[in-house]
Structures are given as structure tokens and as C-alpha cells.
Amino acid sequence: MAPIASSLLLLLSAAIAVNVCGNQVVASSEADIAALTACSSFSGSLTISGISSLTAVSLPGLQSLTGTIKIASNPHLTTLALDGLQSSTGSITLYNNTLLSIVSIPNLQTINALEIVTAPSLRQLSLANVQSINSFKVEDTGLDNSGILPWSSFQKVNDIGISNNKFLKAIDIPGLNTISGRLIVAANGLLEGKGEGASLRLSNLTSVSNCTLRHLTDLQLPSLSAVSSSLSVDETNLKLITAPQLKTVGQTLSIVSNNLLSNISFSELTSIGGALLIANNTELTSVDGFAKLKEISGVLNMRGDFSNVSFPQVSSVQGGMSVLSSSKDFDCSTLSKVKASARGKTICQAQVKSAKPTNSNSDDSLSNSAVSLMNAKKGAVWAAIGLLSGLVSYAL
């Protein structure tokens, strides 16, 4: 009798475990979470939200996640450990856990989404074996560089956003090869809006769709050969902006408000499928780094204090041309071939005072957009990123 009873019990608990592992679970206590420790695979949805007694979530037996785990607004949570989790088609989102300081998923290789947003105490994010993530977001965390194990196996991502991490000074993902969606890196390494920013090195990256880069101190994209949508590099402290292997940009290329920039070099670039926008770069006096550029499908739009502009191979500018320089040394006749190849309205002028890059506001829309961008503080960066696209049709 006894053996039968105990195997019944076993069956029963197995049945419960199976259910729990596929359920929609909204945990209201630590016991609800403890009930999931039996799951080696979880296909349900687990929400852990607002449990103030909770200090740690640890599910060491969990190996596979096809469902979702959402952990939000647990004011005393310090640790998330999913040490057994390997491959997963599911999602993990961690929002508003103000004391969360350690996220450890050391055996994770693939996952659909991993989003860590507003975790100002986060010090350690260990993803030592991660290879691919569909959507990866690390925003508004306390991460600095000591707390990131090298993600050297990380190769593929669809969308990746790393922004508003005030202590993060260097982002280096050497194996990352393909970004099929968006790359956003902005407002890292800026304490209270001050500071220099962060360096970004993606030495193996060959292609990205949409790329928005801000507040950088160094940028290395030595292997990048195609940007299928837009590339913008704004408000950085870079002296040189270069992508030595880049051949095509599918939409807009924009380089705006980089205070120290003196050299732009895209030596292999042959076509831009949208606008080329270069504006408000204080130190930029010469733009001659587009030796092979043939075609600009949008507008060629330039504002600045440059004296020397050359596009030796440009033979088609489909969207018109608006080039205004504040310098008296600028000679528009150097662009006469470009101008002749431009469809629609063309403007080229030297000694235009309002084109001079400045920190004071002028009344044009460029300045207004730039100011709104500057005012974009914590949390607003993602929204602010859309603003620049408005500049593309500017002034024609």
C-alpha cells in the first residue's frame, strides 16, 4: 500500500509541476515562486511584480524557457539567478527593480528577448556564453565596465539598445557580426548629463539595419560594410568619424552636432539611399572623405563653417541640394558638378552667418530639433531619436 501511495503522490506532484510550468503565474509571494523550482522548462508566463519582501529570485533548475518571465517593481530584489538556463525562445524583462544588483544567466546561449530597464543598482550582468538575442535592451542601469563579463561569444542580435547607463564608459562586443534591426547606443557614461560619453567598439560587425549613435568618445566599426536603413552619429566627442569598409547606406546618413569633429572619412561608400545631412559640427572645416560616393537618393544638406567640400564622384543627387557655409573661404564652384547632377531645388552659399555652428539658439528648425534633443533626458532618449529624421527634409 505504502509504495502505491507514494508513487501516487509522486505522480500528483509531477502533474502539479507540469501544470505550473505551463501556467500563467502571477506570483504574490515567495512561495508562488518556490513552486516553480521544480520546472526544468517553463512555457507559461510568470509575473513577479511589487513583492516587497522579495530579495532574490533563483531558479537553478530552469534549463529552457519558451514562455515569459517579467519581473517588475520589486523594491528589495537584489539578485536574479538563472544559472541553468541555456537556450530559450522566451523572454525575460526586468523593469523598475531599483535595488537589483546582480543578474546572472551564465549559461544562456540564445533568447528571444532580454530587457533590463531601470535597474540603477545593477552592477553585474553575466552573460558569459550568450550567442544570440533577438531583442536586447540595457537601459538606465548602474552597470559599469567591471560588472560585464566579456560577451565574446555574442554574435547575433536583431535589435540592441544600450542607453542611459551613466557609469558605462566602454562597450566592446568583439564577436557581434550581424544586427538585423536597430542599434541604439546613447547617453552612456554621462553623469547628470555631464561627462564625455562612452566608447563603442564593434570590431566584427558587418551589417546593421538602423543605427543611432550618440555621446561617444570613440567609435570603431572597422568591418561594417552595409547599413540597410539609416546611420546617424550625433552629439559625440569624436574627432574622426569613419567606417572604412562601409559601401552602402540604405537611407539617411546624418552627422550632426559633434563638437570636436574635424574629419569624416567614408572612403568606400558609393551610395546613400536617402539624405546626407552634415550640420552643426563646430570644428569641421573640410569635408572630403567621400572619395567614391556616386549617388545620393535624397537631399544633400550641409550646414557649417567649412571651407572645403569635395564629392569628386557624385553624379546623381535626387533630392536637391542645400549647402550653406559660414566661411568666407568656401567656394561653391567646387561643387558645380554636384549641383549640375542635382534634381530639384539647389542652393549653395558661402558666408551665411546662420550656418555657423553655435551653442546659442538660432530660429531655424535645425536648432529647435537639436535643442529638444539636448533636453532629452533620461528615459526620453528613445523617443528623441525619431526627431532627427525630421531634419532630413529641412530647408528645401
Ligand SMILES: *[C@@H]1O[C@H](CO)[C@@H](O)[C@H](O)[C@H]1NC(C)=O
Ligand atoms: C516603471 O516605473 C515607471 C514610473 O514609475 C512606470 O511609468 C512604468 O510603467 C513602470 N514599468 C513597469 C514595466 O512596471
Ligand SMILES: *[C@@H]1O[C@H](CO)[C@@H](O)[C@H](O)[C@H]1NC(C)=O
Ligand atoms: C571575427 O570574425 C572572424 C571572421 O569571421 C572570426 O574568425 C573571429 O573569430 C571573429 N572574432 C571574434 C572576436 O569573434
Ligand SMILES: *[C@@H]1O[C@H](CO)[C@@H](O)[C@H](O)[C@H]1NC(C)=O
Ligand atoms: C581622415 O581620416 C582618414 C581615416 O583615418 C585618414 O586617412 C585621413 O588622412 C584623415 N584626414 C585628415 C585631413 O586628417
Ligand SMILES: *[C@@H]1O[C@H](CO)[C@@H](O)[C@H](O)[C@H]1NC(C)=O
Ligand atoms: C582644400 O583641400 C585641398 C586638398 O584636400 C587643399 O589643398 C586645400 O588647401 C584646401 N583648402 C582649404 C581652404 O582648406
Ligand SMILES: *[C@@H]1O[C@H](CO)[C@@H](O)[C@H](O)[C@H]1NC(C)=O
Ligand atoms: C550645435 O551643437 C551644440 C552642441 O553639440 C548644441 O549646443 C547647439 O544647440 C547646436 N546648435 C544648433 C544650431 O543646432
Ligand SMILES: *[C@@H]1O[C@H](CO)[C@@H](O)[C@H](O)[C@H]1NC(C)=O
Ligand atoms: C530607422 O530609424 C529612424 C529614426 O528612428 C526611423 O524613422 C526609421 O523608420 C527607421 N527605419 C527602419 C527601417 O526601422
